[in-house]
Amino acid sequence: MAVPELIIDPGHGGRDPGGGSNEYWLEKDMVLDISLYQYKRFQELGVPVALTRNSDVYLGPDERTRIVRESGAKYCISNHINAGGGDGVETIHSIYVDGTLARALAMGIVNEGQNLRRVFSRSLPSDSSKDYYYMHRETGSVDTTIIEYGFADSSRDDVEQLRNNWRDYAEGVVKAYCEYMGHAYTPPGEEDTMKYRLVTGTFPNAIKFAEALQKVRSEFSWVIYEKADSTNFNPRYRIVTGTFTGRASAERAAEQLKQKFGWVVYIQEA
Ligand SMILES: [Zn+2]
Structure with missing residues (x-):
């Protein structure tokens, strides 16, 4: 929590x-x-x-x-x-x-x-x-x-x-x-039911990636997908989260990640 x-x-x-x-x-x-x-x-x-x-x-x-x-x-x-x-x-x-x-x-x-x-x-x-x-x-x-x-x-x-x-x-x-x-606000009844996920910028290697995963898991209870899209010789290590409902909660979570770890975080529609 x-x-x-x-x-x-x-x-x-x-x-x-x-x-x-x-x-x-x-x-x-x-x-x-x-x-x-x-x-x-x-x-x-x-x-x-x-x-x-x-x-x-x-x-x-x-x-x-x-x-x-x-x-x-x-x-x-x-x-x-x-x-x-x-x-x-x-x-x-x-x-x-x-x-x-x-x-x-x-x-x-x-x-x-x-x-x-x-x-x-x-x-x-x-x-x-x-x-x-x-x-x-x-x-x-x-x-x-x-x-x-x-x-x-x-x-x-x-x-x-x-x-x-x-x-x-x-x-x-x-x-x-x-x-x-400075938090995003939506009036009641106009709840944003869109699903979003967070995607980090890339980590340079498997070790940094593993460290980053551990940090997120120790701080947050979100579902986390590991992601290493490899183009054979050029693997791209990124962290992808499970979905958040509503833009505001996704923004809030992205802000927490940026503040805690200083990472680049993207919000994507899920
Ligand atoms: Zn009273």
């Missing part, structure tokens, strides 16, 4: 329903739905992704932040529903980042029809060098953004919006994240 780039954290769970609950939903269920939707979409788009929980289980702060820290992910999105009578989306970033990603994610939801309340960071009143929220303070070097999609007790339109449009808001975050990271 590739190391995830992103880990999605559905807030609360199990005996902790979350404060962003009302007569229509419990926060823990709403944010699990949002998170599972995003998890599936990121997988479709070829973005290596993980979850802190994928069912209705309780995670305490220590366990939750340990899972995030040990995931290997660079980014974490922690999904929540707000309470307190306001209206609109809020995103919260660490005091140690400039908030560009948090703003982009908020605007992704705004582009789907929600209104913007604020993008902010907050430090501990007792120690201004520490983040107020444990999801920032205790997640190490992972860049965590807390997203509050709207208010469960809004006197304005948030309750209706969240009931009707939560999938759109979840998708807005997927799209904004891909744009921020």
Whole structure:
């Protein structure tokens, strides 16, 4: 399994329903739905992704932040529903980042029809060098953004919006994240079902080729075909992968190969 780039954290769970609950939903269920939707979409788009929980289980702060820290992910999105009578989306970033990603994610939801309340960071009143929220303070070097999609007790339109449009808001975050990271993005329902395979440039001899094969096999679980097209005296050693569905996932895999090993990689229709 590739190391995830992103880990999605559905807030609360199990005996902790979350404060962003009302007569229509419990926060823990709403944010699990949002998170599972995003998890599936990121997988479709070829973005290596993980979850802190994928069912209705309780995670305490220590366990939750340990899972995030040990995931290997660079980014974490922690999904929540707000309470307190306001209206609109809020995103919260660490005091140690400039908030560009948090703003982009908020605007992704705004582009789907929600209104913007604020993008902010907050430090501990007792120690201004520490983040107020444990999801920032205790997640190490992972860049965590807390997203509050709207208010469960809004006197304005948030309750209706969240009931009707939560999938759109979840998708807005997927799209904004891909744009921020420079990942290829295709809207849902327009999934690219074309098959692609990766083909490397040629390796100069059988020994280099064998070494290269071993590297790929130790890092990735892809199906790999060895390929030595020989024209008798001039064998061409290349690595050919099994198929990837969709251009985006093939591009993502090609990028991983280039970054890890510095190889030339071609994407071919399979
Ligand atoms: Zn919450």
